[in-house]
Structures are given as C-alpha cells and as structure tokens.
Amino acid sequence: MATLxxxxxxxxxxxxxxxxxVATLAVASLVFVLPLLxxxxxxxxxxxxILQSPPxxxxxxxxxxxxxxxxxxxxxxxxxxNSLVVAGAVTFLAMATSALGGYIFAKFEFPLKKPxxxxxxATLMIPFPVLLIPNYLVANRLGxxxxxxxxxxxxxxxxxxxxxxxxxxAGIPSDLIEAARLDGASEWAIFxxxxxxxxxPALAALGVFTFLASWNxxxxxxxxxxxxxxxxxxxxxxxxxxxxxxxxDLVMAAATMAVVPVLVVFLIFQRQIVKALVxxxxx
Amino acid sequence: xxxxTTSVLAPTRPGAARRSRPPGYASQMAFVWTGLIxxxxxxxxxxxxxxxxxxxxxxxRYNQLAPTAPxxxxxxxTFAFTKDPFFLGALGTTLKYAVVAVPLNLLFALPIALxxxxxPRLRAVFRSAFFLPTVASAVAVSLIWRYIYEPxxxxxxxxxxxxxxxEHSWLSEPATALWAVMxxxxxxxxxxxxxxLLAGLQGIPDDFYDAAxxxxxxxxxxxxxxxxxxxxxxxxxxxxxxxxxxxxxxTYVQVMTGGGPIHSTETMxxxxxxxxxxxxxxxYASAMSVVLMAIILLVTLAQFRFLRTRWEY
Numbered sequence: 001m002a003t004l005x006x007x008x009x010x011x012x013x014x015x016x017x018x019x020x021x022v023a024t025l026a027v028a029s030l031v032f033v034l035p036l037l038x039x040x041x042x043x044x045x046x047x048x049x050i051l052q053s054p055p056x057x058x059x060x061x062x063x064x065x066x067x068x069x070x071x072x073x074x075x076x077x078x079x080x081x082n083s084l085v086v087a088g089a090v091t092f093l094a095m096a097t098s099a100l101g102g103y104i105f106a107k108f109e110f111p112l113k114k115p116x117x118x119x120x121x122a123t124l125m126i127p128f129p130v131l132l133i134p135n136y137l138v139a140n141r142l143g144x145x146x147x148x149x150x151x152x153x154x155x156x157x158x159x160x161x162x163x164x165x166x167x168x169x170a171g172i173p174s175d176l177i178e179a180a181r182l183d184g185a186s187e188w189a190i191f192x193x194x195x196x197x198x199x200x201p202a203l204a205a206l207g208v209f210t211f212l213a214s215w216n217x218x219x220x221x222x223x224x225x226x227x228x229x230x231x232x233x234x235x236x237x238x239x240x241x242x243x244x245x246x247x248x249d250l251v252m253a254a255a256t257m258a259v260v261p262v263l264v265v266f267l268i269f270q271r272q273i274v275k276a277l278v279x280x281x282x283x
Numbered sequence: 284x285x286x287x288t289t290s291v292l293a294p295t296r297p298g299a300a301r302r303s304r305p306p307g308y309a310s311q312m313a314f315v316w317t318g319l320i321x322x323x324x325x326x327x328x329x330x331x332x333x334x335x336x337x338x339x340x341x342x343x344r345y346n347q348l349a350p351t352a353p354x355x356x357x358x359x360x361t362f363a364f365t366k367d368p369f370f371l372g373a374l375g376t377t378l379k380y381a382v383v384a385v386p387l388n389l390l391f392a393l394p395i396a397l398x399x400x401x402x403p404r405l406r407a408v409f410r411s412a413f414f415l416p417t418v419a420s421a422v423a424v425s426l427i428w429r430y431i432y433e434p435x436x437x438x439x440x441x442x443x444x445x446x447x448x449x450e451h452s453w454l455s456e457p458a459t460a461l462w463a464v465m466x467x468x469x470x471x472x473x474x475x476x477x478x479x480l481l482a483g484l485q486g487i488p489d490d491f492y493d494a495a496x497x498x499x500x501x502x503x504x505x506x507x508x509x510x511x512x513x514x515x516x517x518x519x520x521x522x523x524x525x526x527x528x529x530x531x532x533x534t535y536v537q538v539m540t541g542g543g544p545i546h547s548t549e550t551m552x553x554x555x556x557x558x559x560x561x562x563x564x565x566x567y568a569s570a571m572s573v574v575l576m577a578i579i580l581l582v583t584l585a586q587f588r589f590l591r592t593r594w595e596y
Contacts, residue, residue: 101319237422
C-alpha cells in the first residue's frame with residue numbers, strides 16, 4: 001500500500017506524486033474504456049455519418065434505426081435465447097457436478113480414488129483446440145451437431161470446478177458430516193443441506209467463470225452449429241459482420257446489444273465478481 | 284451403477300475383508316458411485332475418448348469424404364515439418380505471438396497493478412475500468428478494433444494523424460497486421476492479469492515494507508528487494524497462464540484478418556481449423572493439433588519444475 005507513496009507531510013515535492021499517479025491511471029484506464037464507448041457511439045450513428053472521415057466522436061443526429069434494422073433483419077431474439085439457454089444450462093450443471101464431485105473426492109475414501117482424481121485433473125492440461133476435431137466427430141456420432149445440446153453437454157463437467165470445490169470442502173470439519181450421519185441424515189441430504197451451502201463462495205466463483213466463458217465461446221459453436229437460428233451471439237455477430245461487412249453502424253449496434261448487458265451486470269455485481277475471479281485464479 | 288457397489292462390499296482380496304467397515308459404509312459407497320459414475324462418464328466421452336481419437340487420427344490419413352483411413356505412421360508429422368511451409372509459418376507466427384504478447388501484457392499489467400495498489404481509495408473504480416474489456420466477448424472486441432483500425436474512418440489513424448504520425452492500413456499490411464491483432468488481445472485480457480497481480484501485491488505484509496523503510500531502503504530498492512521476489516510466484520503463474528492462452532489464439536485472427544494478409548497472422552489453431560473444416564483433412568489437422576498440445580504441455584511442465592526449484596520461500 002505504502003510502497004510507492006511515502007507521503008510524509010511537509011514535503012511538497014512528494015505531495016505531487018499521488019496526483020501524478022492518479023492522472024496517469026486515469027489516462028491509462030481511458031484507453032480501456034474508450035473503445036467500448038466508440039462502439040456505443042457508432043451504434044447510434046446514422047449510416048451516412050458512420051462513413052464520414054474524419055469520424056465524429058458523438059453521433060450528431062443519434063438514431064435507433066440501427067437497432068431496429070438489426071432486430072428486423074436478423075433473428076436476434078433467437079440468438080439471445082440460445083446464448084442464455086446454453087450459458088445458463090452449462091453454468092448450472094457444471095456447478096452441480098463440481099459440487100458433487102469435489103465433495104466426493106474431498107471427504108470419502110473409496111477404491112481408485114487417487115488415480116481417478118489424477119485423471120480428472122490431467123484433463124486440465126489439455127488445451128481445447130486439441131479436442132476440437134475429435135469432439136466434432138464424437139458429437140457427430142451422437143447426433144448432437146447443429147443442436148444446442150452440442151454446446152451444452154461438453155461443458156457439463158469441469159475439472160477446474162471439481163478441483164476448486166475439493167479445496168474448499170477440505171476446510172469443512174469432517175465431524176460436522178459425521179454428526180449429521182449419526183442423526184440419521186442420508187448421504188444426499190448431507191450433501192444438499194450441509195455441504196452445498198458451505199461451498200457457496202466456490203460455486204459462485206465457478207458460476208461467474210463458467211457463464212462468461214460459455215456466453216463468449218466462439219470456436220466450438222463455430223464448428224458445431226450450422227443453422228443461423230441455432231447460433232449463439234458471438235457466432236451470430238460474425239455472421240452479421242460478414243453480411244454487412246462495411247456497415248459498422250449495424251455491426252456496432254449488434255455488438256452493443258450483445259456486450260452491454262454483460263457489462264452492466266458486471267458493473268452491478270463487480271465486487272462479488274472480482275472476488276470470485278481472484279478466488280478462482282489463485283486456487 | 285450397482286456393479287461397483289457390490290464389488291466394494293464383497294472384496295476379493297483377503298486382506299481387505301478383515302478391515303472392519305464403519306456402519307453406513309454401504310450407503311456411503313452407493314452415494315460415491317452414483318454421484319461419480321455419471322461425472323466420470325462425461326469426462327470419458329468429452330475428454331479421454333477425444334484424446335484417444337485425436338492421437339489415432341494423427342497417425343492416419345483421414346478425410347471424412349474418403350471411404351478409407353489408411354494408417355500412415357508419422358507421415359502427417361514429417362509432412363508438416365518438411366513439406367508444408369504454411370504449417371511452419373503458422374508455428375512461427377504462434378511462437379512469435381506468445382513470445383511478444385506475453386511480455387507486452389505484463390509490461391503494462393505490472394505497473395498498472397502497482398499503481399492501483401498505491402491508490403487504495405480509487406482502486407475499485409480504476410480496477411473496473413481496466414477489467415471491463417475482459418467481460419466482453421472476443422468476437423465483439425475484434426469487431427470494435429477492426430472499426431478502430433479502419434484506414435479511412437477509423438479512430439486510430441485520426442488520432443495518429445492529429446499528432447503528425449504515420450497512418451497505416453493496420454490490418455491489411457503484413458508488417459502491422461500481427462501487431463494490431465496482438466494489441467487487441469492484450470487490450471482485452473490485461474485486466475485479468477492486473478486483478479491477479481493486485482491480489483498478489485495485497486498479500487505482501489506491510490511489515491516488510493515498514494522494516495525496509497526503517498533500514499532506509501528507497502522506493503526502487505523496496506520494489507526490487509521485496510515486491511518482485513515476493514510477487515515471483517504470482518508473476519510466473521500469470522505469465523504461464525497468459526502464454527498458454529496466447530499459444531491458442533483463434534478468435535481475434537479469424538474475425539479481424541482471417542489469417543491474412545499473405546498468411547501473416549495465421550496462427551496454429553486457425554490453420555488447424557481451416558485444414559480440418561475447409562479442406563476436411565481431419566487426420567493431418569489432428570497431427571498439427573497434437574504438435575500444439577506438445578508445446579503447451581512443455582510450457583506447463585516447465586512451470587511445475589520452475590515452481591518447485593526456484594520460488595520456495
């Protein structure tokens with residue numbers, strides 16, 4: 001905290017430091033926000049204005065026409081629904097299986113426990129692009145291609161989630177679980193009523209992580225989905241872009257509708273989300 | 284699902300039978316296996332089986348349209364390394380991408396994290412500003428930056444022209460395209476590294492700095508003597524994670540340049556994708572993705588070695 005700023009009173013030269021630092025950070029952070037604002041501005045510009053050179057910073061005559069055109073020309077509602085269904089299902093199921101798997105690996109002794117856990121962890125080292133081709137063939141064999149199931153099923157289990165929950169459950173005293181057993185609680189009741197509430201922070205972290213990853217995923221949907229009606233938002237955005245290559249007013253309107261809700265949700269819950277991401281990142 | 288339960292209850296080894304089972308052992312094992320088997324089945328179908336398939340494919344000439352898939356040994360690999368300039372180009376581009384963009388990322392992320400750490404009151408506001416791009420989809424970010432890089436109507440050239448600097452067609456010149464794409468990637472995921480580094484910085488006890496100050500250590504001496512070594516693990520963790528992700532770049536190049544101009548931004552994943560799904564050469568593409576996996580595994584294992592030897596405190 002005090003590393004860079006030893007602000008001792010009475011020394012004017014040093015008092016300038018904090019302001020310089022804040023100013024630098026402000027300029028730097030602008031670099032990270034401005035492109036998003038440019039997207040927003042472009043989305044409200046009429047088509048003639050978007051081609052103007054030099055470009056205008058703010059729309060001179062703001063219009064909602066771009067949004068109307070996007071919604072009229074493209075099945076945007078379906079794309080949104082697909083993205084919500086896929087990201088929602090993947091998040092819920094990954095949280096459920098991670099809670100269960102993490103608890104089992106943390107608190108039970110059973111044959112083959114160690115090798116099985118090692119195998120699960122080993123999948124963390126496999127980069128997804130390597131699984132692209134075989135997953136395509138497997139999904140093809142199972143008849144999943146070109147359906148939302150192809151996007152949901154591979155994400156149902158998460159080695160990272162199981163690992164995260166296991167670390168968390170290790171901190172729960174086994175006595176608590178034994179006591180519940182002596183009271184006659186069934187194993188499933190112990191899991192649902194005692195363990196799940198206690199690992200909620202880990203599950204929240206996993207949930208944020210999984211939802212964002214699934215919502216923004218591009219490579220796998222690109223391979224697994226053909227129909228426009230079954231596309232998720234990132235996939236649909238590139239399609240939209242390829243059809244309206246030079247119409248940045250329309251492309252930015254479509255991008256705005258995909259991105260802004262996520263940004264708003266992040267800004268509302270940012271404290272919890274940041275905490276969750278740090279927890280997930282630091283293990 | 285019942286099979287493993289019974290086999291546990293009736294152990295075949297004589298030694299295991301003598302061990303006394305606590306009451307409720309049977310119901311615990313039933314819980315373990317009913318819970319675990321569906322989970323493990325998913326791993327088998329979507330991770331272990333695919334790894335087997337990709338290794339098998341890499342040793343065969345497999346084309347979905349062809350009726351047979353003859354075994355060809357390591358021919359896919361030797362072809363890639365000796366007869367396919369596009370593969371070597373993509374390999375080079377991928378390595379260059381990782382070697383340039385990872386330090387570039389940390390070069391900005393570390394000072395920003397240090398800065399944020401020094402302004403406790405404004406930290407939350409600035410942090411969300413830096414973090415905002417990481418939440419957006421990479422496709423949307425690619426489209427935004429393509430708009431900014433537009434030669435005539437884009438903001439970058441306008442800004443550069445205003446201060447008298449050279450303007451470029453950033454994405455259509457081979458000399459600048461890869462840099463423009465890397466800048467986009469760094470812009471988007473810098474915030475995540477800032478977040479992790481900041482958490483690492485906050486984990487360093489204030490006492491260390493206080494002690495150093497009483498010893499008369501200046502700001503730079505404290506940074507080199509305390510901050511850097513204590514942040515070492517976090518820095519390494521962040522670098523490796525970033526490197527692994529930069530070795531697999533796909534979305535930015537696919538959306539912004541399609542690998543061009545003249546293949547100058549074609550990464551390995553993009554090349555694998557086009558070989559597999561445009562040319563339908565699934566065997567050859569699998570072999571190339573196995574090469575990518577080997578590179579990434581090497582980076583991961585090197586990290587484990589390094590963590591064990593150098594950074595023990």
